[in-house]
Amino acid sequence: MRTTVFLDGKLLDPQTGKLDITNIVVSNGAVIGIGYVPDEKEDEIEKINIAGKWILPGITDVNTMVGEPGYSENETVLSVSRAAAHGGVTRLIPSPELSPQLDNTEKLAGFLRQFDGPGTISVSPMVSLMVGNTGEEMSEVARLKALGTVAASDLGQQLPAAVLKNAYKYLDMIQMPLVAHPFAANTVGRGVVHAGDVATMLGLPGISVAEEVTRISRVGEWAAETGAAVIILGISSARAIDLVAHLKQQGVRISVGVSIQHCWFTHQQVDGFDVNYKVLPPLRTDADQAVIRRALQDGVIDFIYADHRPWVLDRKREDFCTSEFGVSSLDCFWPLVYTKLVSEWEFPPALAYRLVSTNVCETFGLPSPALAIGKAANFTVVDPTKTETVSTERWFSLGKNSGYFGKTLSGWSVLTVVNGQIYRF
Amino acid sequence: MNWRHTDLLGLRFFSKAELLSVVDQAIAMKAVLDRPIKQVPTLRGRTVVNLFFEPSTRTRVSFELAIKAMGASSITISKDSSSVKKGETLFDTVKNLQAMGVSGVIIRHANSGAPHFVAEHLDIPVINAGDGYNEHPTQGLLDLMTLIERWGTVEGKKILILGDIAHSRVARSNIWALTKCGATVYVSGPKSLLPGGIEKLGAIPVSHPALVLPEVDAVNVLRVQYERQTAGFFPSIQEYRLLFGLTADKLKMAKPDLVILHPGPMNRGIEIDSDVADGPQNVIMDQVKNGIAVRMAVLYLLLAKGGEQ
Numbered sequence: 001m002r003t004t005v006f007l008d009g010k011l012l013d014p015q016t017g018k019l020d021i022t023n024i025v026v027s028n029g030a031v032i033g034i035g036y037v038p039d040e041k042e043d044e045i046e047k048i049n050i051a052g053k054w055i056l057p058g059i060t061d062v063n064t065m066v067g068e069p070g071y072s073e074n075e076t077v078l079s080v081s082r083a084a085a086h087g088g089v090t091r092l093i094p095s096p097e098l099s100p101q102l103d104n105t106e107k108l109a110g111f112l113r114q115f116d117g118p119g120t121i122s123v124s125p126m127v128s129l130m131v132g133n134t135g136e137e138m139s140e141v142a143r144l145k146a147l148g149t150v151a152a153s154d155l156g157q158q159l160p161a162a163v164l165k166n167a168y169k170y171l172d173m174i175q176m177p178l179v180a181h182p183f184a185a186n187t188v189g190r191g192v193v194h195a196g197d198v199a200t201m202l203g204l205p206g207i208s209v210a211e212e213v214t215r216i217s218r219v220g221e222w223a224a225e226t227g228a229a230v231i232i233l234g235i236s237s238a239r240a241i242d243l244v245a246h247l248k249q250q251g252v253r254i255s256v257g258v259s260i261q262h263c264w265f266t267h268q269q270v271d272g273f274d275v276n277y278k279v280l281p282p283l284r285t286d287a288d289q290a291v292i293r294r295a296l297q298d299g300v301i302d303f304i305y306a307d308h309r310p311w312v313l314d315r316k317r318e319d320f321c322t323s324e325f326g327v328s329s330l331d332c333f334w335p336l337v338y339t340k341l342v343s344e345w346e347f348p349p350a351l352a353y354r355l356v357s358t359n360v361c362e363t364f365g366l367p368s369p370a371l372a373i374g375k376a377a378n379f380t381v382v383d384p385t386k387t388e389t390v391s392t393e394r395w396f397s398l399g400k401n402s403g404y405f406g407k408t409l410s411g412w413s414v415l416t417v418v419n420g421q422i423y424r425f
Numbered sequence: 426m427n428w429r430h431t432d433l434l435g436l437r438f439f440s441k442a443e444l445l446s447v448v449d450q451a452i453a454m455k456a457v458l459d460r461p462i463k464q465v466p467t468l469r470g471r472t473v474v475n476l477f478f479e480p481s482t483r484t485r486v487s488f489e490l491a492i493k494a495m496g497a498s499s500i501t502i503s504k505d506s507s508s509v510k511k512g513e514t515l516f517d518t519v520k521n522l523q524a525m526g527v528s529g530v531i532i533r534h535a536n537s538g539a540p541h542f543v544a545e546h547l548d549i550p551v552i553n554a555g556d557g558y559n560e561h562p563t564q565g566l567l568d569l570m571t572l573i574e575r576w577g578t579v580e581g582k583k584i585l586i587l588g589d590i591a592h593s594r595v596a597r598s599n600i601w602a603l604t605k606c607g608a609t610v611y612v613s614g615p616k617s618l619l620p621g622g623i624e625k626l627g628a629i630p631v632s633h634p635a636l637v638l639p640e641v642d643a644v645n646v647l648r649v650q651y652e653r654q655t656a657g658f659f660p661s662i663q664e665y666r667l668l669f670g671l672t673a674d675k676l677k678m679a680k681p682d683l684v685i686l687h688p689g690p691m692n693r694g695i696e697i698d699s700d701v702a703d704g705p706q707n708v709i710m711d712q713v714k715n716g717i718a719v720r721m722a723v724l725y726l727l728l729a730k731g732g733e734q
Contacts, residue, residue: 197622201437203537203558203597273538317516319543321536321557 002046003027004422005037006415009050009381011057011371014358017350019054026377029420034371048422050381053414056353057379058369059334060091060360062257062305063126063153063179063233065326067398068114070099073312075398077114080308080330081121082396085416085423087306088334090378091122093364096153103128103139108147121418122378124366126151126179129167135159138167142174150364151177151231156184156280158215164222172228177255177364179231180219182212182240183280185325192321194236194267194282202271204320207282209237216240220247220254229253231363235301236262236281238291245300255363256300258292259307260329260336265403275316275323276403279307293345296355303359306333310399328399332390334382336404338411349384381415388412394425428730432544432551433723435560436601444602448570450722451715457494458717467729468497471528475501476519477554478509478534483689483713484554484563488531491720497528497728519543529728532556537594550727558592564688565598567719569606571712572643575684580607585637586628587669588647588696589618589658595688599645600628611637614647614669617658633668638675643684646671649696662695671697676706684708 004026010019011034025033032038038045061084067075075083084092096102102111108125115123127144129152131137141152152171159167171178188207193199195206216232223230224247235241235256247254261279266289269277277283295301309326316323329336334356341352357369371379387410392400416423428446436444457465473492477485485501492499504510509518519530529550532540537557544551555561572579584603590596590612603610604627612619612628619630631637638644649665659665666672671685685697685707693699702709 195621197625200620200622201597201626203556203560203592203594273541314514317514319515319534319536319541320538322515322539 003032003038003040003044004046004048006055006381007037007047007049007051009053009055011055012350012353014350014354014370017348024055024371024377024379026417026420029376031371031373031375031377034373048415050415053381053383055379055381056088056334057357057371058091058361059089059356059380060093060366060369061089061308061330061333062093062303062360062364063095064092064306064308064330065097065310066092066094067310068098069111073398074315075310078119079396079398081119082423083330084121085418086331086394086396086413086425088380088382088413088416089121089330090380090416090418091124093124093126093150093360096126096128097155101128101132103131105140105143105147108144108149112147118421122376124148124150124364126153128152129154129178130157130159135163138170141171141176145174145176149176150366151179153179154181156181156187158187161222164219165226168222168226168228172226175365177229177231178219179233181233182215183207183234185280188280191282192278193270194284196267196285198267198271202273204270209239209284212237212240212281213243216243220244220252223254224250224252227253229255232256233305234259234281234307236284236288238288241291241295241300245295248300255302257303257305258296258301260304260333260340261307261327262289262292263304263340264336269403273320274403275318275320276327276401278320278323278325279327280325296341297347297351302363304337304355305360306330308397310397311401312398313400316401326401328397328402329404331395331397332404332409334380334413335409335411338382338384339409343410377417377420379417380413381417382411383414384411386410386412386414428726430727433562433727434540434544434551434553436562436565436598436605437560439601439605441605441607444566444569444606447566447719447722447726448573450726451566451570451718452574454721454725455715455718457721458714463494464496465494466496467725468492468495468528471497471728472526473497473499473529473531473724473728474522474527475499475554476522476530476532477501478504478532478539479555481533481554483716484533487713487716488554488720491717491724494717494721495724497724500527515539515543516546519547523547523549529724552723552727555594557594558597559594560598561594562598563716563720563723564595565602566723567712567716568599568645568686568688569602570715570719571686571708572684574711574715575708576642578607579603582643583609583611583637583641584643584645585611585613585634585641586645586647587634587671588614589649589653590614590623590647591618591620592650592653593647595645595647597626600626604628611641613637615659615665618653634675635678638679641683642680643686644671644679645686645688646697648688648690648692666695670695671701673698673700676701682706686712688712
C-alpha cells in the first residue's frame, strides 16, 4: 500500500489553540506516523507539501440528510460525501429520516453498506427511536447500538409522556442519548417563520418562542427525572438558551446544538419571501442571535451543525409558505464556521474547531477525533487565507437551495482526508 | 412622473407620489365608467389572466370589468378549474400562461408571498389581487381613492381600521397607503387578532374602538370570519359585535361626518349593523365603483405605460 506524507502542516491543538508544525504519515487508511518522514524509497511515498496550512482532525456534522435510501433526487451517498469533504467534514451522524426510516437492524445494515465503497464518507448512524410513524413501538436500540448507532431521534414528534419516560430509562440503560428536535415540519402547524414583527409585516403565520421553550422544557424535565441524556437539535431563541443553561446548572444531562444558519442569519432575511431562509427552528431576532453567540462562547451551546437539508429544485421552487423547510449548507460548512466565528466574531480558532469536532464527539459518545498512530486518517487541511465566493459551479451537493451563494468565505479546505482517501479542492 | 414599477405586489414599496399618481389616474379612468360605452381601446388585443386560487366575487368581477373597460380580454382561472388541482405547481402554471403569450397575470392566493414568487419567475406584469394576510394593494388604493375623493387629501386625517387585523391583507395595504400619504392610522380589534409589532408598520394599536372613535374621520370595518370563533380567537359572534362591531350605539360617540368603509363582503349584524352599513355615512358603493377605476389605472400603468418603455 502506498504511503502518503503530509509535510509541514500546522496541527491545531484543540485545547491550547497552538499550531504545531508537523508531518502526518498515512498508509492503508490509517495514521502510521506523526512528526517524522519515513525512511522508504522515494517512489513508494507520495509527499504532499501543506506548509502554512492547518490540520483539523475529524470535523463531524450532525443530522445530515444523506438522501439515500429514498430521496436520491435530493442527495446521494456519493454527492453528500463529496459535499462533506468540500465543507471540511470527515464524519457524518446522518438523520434517520429516510425512506425506509432507520428503525431496525436490517434497514440500518443496508444503510451502512451504502458507505462501504470508495468515495464515501465515514458515518456514525442515528436511528429513529420509534418504529414507523405511529410512535407506539420502540426500535431495538440495543441491537442497533451494536451496529454502531450513537443516538436515537424523536424525529421532532411529541411523544406521549409515558412513552418518553420509558424510552429515556431504556436508553439510559444502554447509555445512548435521545436526540430531541423541538420542531418538525409536521408538528409546526401552519407556522413558517418566527412569530415577530417580520411575520406581522408580511402576514406570515408565526412560530412562537414559547412553543420552542415549552417543547425543550418538556424533554428537559423528563431527562431530569430519569437521569437520562438528551441532545436538543435545533435551538434558536434566547429564552430557550436560558432554560438550557438553567437545566445544565442543575446537572441535567442536556446538550444542545445550533445550526450554522442561526449564526449567520436572522428573521430579517425572510423579508422578501426568500425560501432559502425558511428553516426549522425559524430564524429569530438579532437579540436571539447575540445570545446564541454568547452561549457558544460560554459552553451552554455544545456544538454547531450544518443542518444540511438539500432539496431538489422543484421542492424549493414554490411560494414561501408551500416550499420545504431547510437549506443546503454542507459544501461550505467549515468556511461558514470559520468566517463567522473566527473572522467576524473573533472566537479563538480552537474554540470554533471544538464546536464542530471534539464537542460533537463527546456529546454523541464517539472517540476523540485527535490523530493518533493506528487510528483512521480523518482530517481536513484548510488554508485560512483561501478566500472563495460560494458558487453553484463548485458545489457538490445536489441541493442548490442555499442562501450562501455569492457570499465570500475564507478557511476553505484544500485537502480532506477520509479514512486515507484524499479529496483535493 | 417616472413610473418604475413592473408589478403591483404591495403598497409597502410605493412612495406617496406614486400612490397619489395611481389615484389621479384612477379618477381619470372613472370618467370612462360614466360613459354609455364603458370602454377605451388602450389595451386592445391584449389578454390578461385572472388567476384566482381563493374564492372571490367582488375582486374577480371588478378586475374582469376593468380589463374589459381597458379594451383587453380576460380569462379567469379558478383553483378548481386549473391543472393545479391535478398537482401542477404554481411555477409550471404561470410559466405556461406566459408561454401562451398573455400580457399580464392577476393573482389571488391564500399564501402570503405567492405573487412575489410568480413575479420573480415571469417577465410580464404581475398584479397581486390579495395574498394570504400580506397585502391587497388594489383594495388599499381604492380605499385611498375613496377618501381622497371625499376629502381632497388624507393628510392629517385620522382613520381607524377595526376588526381582525392579524388575518387582514386589507389592513396591511391600508396601513401602508394611508400612513405614507400623511394620515394617522389606528387599529383596533380583539387582542387575539392584533398581531405583535403592528406599530412597526406605522399603525397605532388601541385596545378598544371607543378610545379613538370620537376623534377619527373614518372607520374601515373589516370582515370577521366565522372560523376565527371556532379557532378560539374570540368566544362568540355576539360578544364580538358587542365589543368591536360598528353599532348605531358606538356611532353616537363619533363625529357626525364620519366616513364608513367596508371592503366587503359584509356580515351584517356582526362587524357592522345593517342600519350603519346602509346609513348616510357609508361610502361602500363608492368603494366598489372606485375598485374598477383603480384596477383600470393599475392595468394602464403596468401594461400600457410599461409597454412603452
